[in-house]
Amino acid sequence: MNTRKLCSLSAGSRDFFYTSLSNALSSVTNQRNLRRIHSLIITLGLHNSVLFSGKLISKYSQFKDPLASLSIFGQSSHKKNVYLWNTIIRAMTHNGLYSTALDFYTQMRELRIVPDNYTLPSVINSCANLLDFETAKLVHDHVLEVGFGSDLYICNALIDMYSRLNNLDRARNVFDGMSKRDLITWNSLISGYSSNGYWDEALEFFYKLRMVGLLPDCFTVSSVLPACSGLMEVVEGQLIHGLVEKIGVMRDVIVSNGLLSMYFKFDKLVDCEKVFNKMDVRDTVTWNTMICGFFNSSLYDESIRLFFQMVHDFEPDTITLSSVLQACGHVRDLKSGRSVHDYMVKNRYTGDITANNLLINTYTKCGELLASREVFDSMKSRDLVSWNSMIIGYAENEFYEEAIELFNMMKMELEPDSITYVILLTLCTQSTNRYFATQLHCTLLKQGFDSIITVGNSLIDMYAKVGELDNSLEQFENMEARDVVTWNTIIAACGHCEDCSLGLRMISRMRNKGITFEVPTLLSTLTLCSFLGAKRQAKELHGCIFRLGFESDVSIGNAVIEMYSKSGILWYSMRVFKLMKTKDVISWTALISAYGMYGEGMKALKIFQKMKKVGIVPDHVVFVAILFACSHSGLVQEGWDCFYQMKNDYSIEPRKEHYACMVDLLSRSGLLAEAEDFILSMPQKPDASIWGALLSACRSSGDIKIAERVSKRLLELNSDDPGYHVLASNVYAALGKWDKVKMMRKSLRARGLKKQPGFSWLEIQNRVYIFGTGHRFFEQYKEVHDFLVVLSDLMAKEGYVADLRFALHDVEDDEKVEMLCGHSERLAIAFGVLNTEPGSPLQIMKNLRVCGDCHTATKYISKILQRVILVRDANRFHLFKDGTCSCGDHW
């Protein structure tokens, strides 16, 4: 029928069409038909009717066309009534235009029109979505004012609103004031408690609900399940699971997803599988929960496998992709990572920033930096995380300059955040670019990032790791706010810089502030105690660990093993190792290192065999320990075996530490030429630590020719570590080339590099006494000096001749002897002998390596005085007994 015909109809017929149109409007199912009816209404001139305007407004809003609704409302301005106002408010809320809805509500109030009980829930809902607490209170007052205070729907909406505004007291008040409640009332309150983390209350009301005889539905259950997880109430969770099966909401996907998530939180993977297999309807969230759950349970391969199973008949979303990419990165599964990437490209998922950021991350972890960069460059828009991820990629793969370059590029596009600075400060601890560290510190000060605690913590750590404890300390003292990590970091800093007394002071300051010790606190404290090597302190700390209940922590156990071994009680290390319930590769490494330090290479090898037998896969660190052990026991063949085993059986590329150990092993065993060839065959450029290892061995073996050649190489590297300069300068001193020595001293001073001063210390009756080389001002100095003179005579009679090559100054020979006698370890030994019972063992600690002459002298002293002397130097233990040393001169 055409329009013309319609217009010429009689009044009765018009009534008929009026009703038909109204019915058609109510039952319209798509937007196209709605538009047709709309134009018909206009043609018929019925658009001024309040009824049709209202119906059109709500229909357009149903089909998500709020602009159409708005224009109809605007056009009928001359005769708006309550009905239209209500309709437009509901329409706006329904389409998420909450502030517009509230504007209409305000206008309505100004016109003194009261919304009906169907519209007020919409108004309340808008307040909730806008998180507008002030308006929320006004609306609530208005509700009470107009007498809707006990309306079920309105009260339900109010509870929901206050829950979302995180004001559970008000939600609870509304709940308590209601005379009639339905399941939605209960669900709103329970979900409010649950989503705001009030687990106890959520469970409490769940039980109350059951007591009043109501049957929970899928919404109730999915609200209360997180509360079970949150409270770690596995039994409650299982009970609810049982209930769910009984009342039959099991078929609901949301409920099953909730059960899955709960069982994953309790690590009940078997139950997860059961629930998953029972589900006949699954959705994307189901798969995401599975993939993410396996990831969180460290079953990365399983989560990758599930992804490829999922894509057969399900479309993943960006959350799925993010989860699976994380898993790929974790296990460095480049192949799967690439497949996921391919999938993303083929299915046009490449616009998601998060997924791309994770792609960068995955490729980075697999060492595929070019691929990371390709993703980074291909991104249409990048956020902070993109830049930070790419910088981390460069930093983790030791491309420090590239990381810095990217940071400079980043600054042109957007403001770095505190995390960027933390990343770069961490980079500074590894890179040797000290200039950049200063620059970075200045920039972050200018931007005010020094007030962010994590940045401050990273500054403390950075300065300590480049050896500038003073700067760490200054940063620490200047901080206005500190957290537990700050304290842990400053204590660790003292450990890195070997300042025990400062470390111990920091620990007591921390305790006085009432800050709770954490695992890292104790780990740092253990490191300090290991360095100190004092038996009493070591045992006290171990007791403290028991009292605090940290004894079962694996990393703590590992550090305790190290502490006892470095304190000269290897037996305790073994006992702690045996008592540990779980041991990781680090525990075994700690024990192997311990035996290595005592020169027990064969035992270390046996432990290594046992470790492999119980199924622990060796990592690169344990190979450092085993090579170190071989080198300190002169086990050349065994060392080579391990070196090749590492490459061939475990595909671990040797790092410079491994090369340094091998060079050490070869050169200590007198194979200097072989060691030099080995260095020249290295795939990487040998650094100072490698040449340094050869040089120190040359010195003890007395091969001056190679020594001079190696010194030259070492100096060419121009390392910042003063130790190597001192080593080279000692070679020239031994050669008598004093001009060169002087020149080097000068250049060291000019560059501000200071040789670490030598210190020795020992513990007598719970007190630690420290001696520095050439120290004269301590109690009993005269007695010690006189005793050393007497001792020299006795030693001379036994055949001792001072090895003047170890006196490092250009002075007369008798003065050189005098200087050697002033070496800190000799002072400590003499002091120890004078202050302990004759015949009792002595234990001396030294921060540097023991000098050759002192080593010989100590052998004589142990024989003449019949004392067992245990000396721990920077590298290992020497047990002097009756004129010999346990190191067999391999040191």
Added chain:
DNA sequence: CTAGGGTTAG
């Protein structure tokens, strides 16, 4: 119900 970057520790 599910998602991305950082500090302390061998």
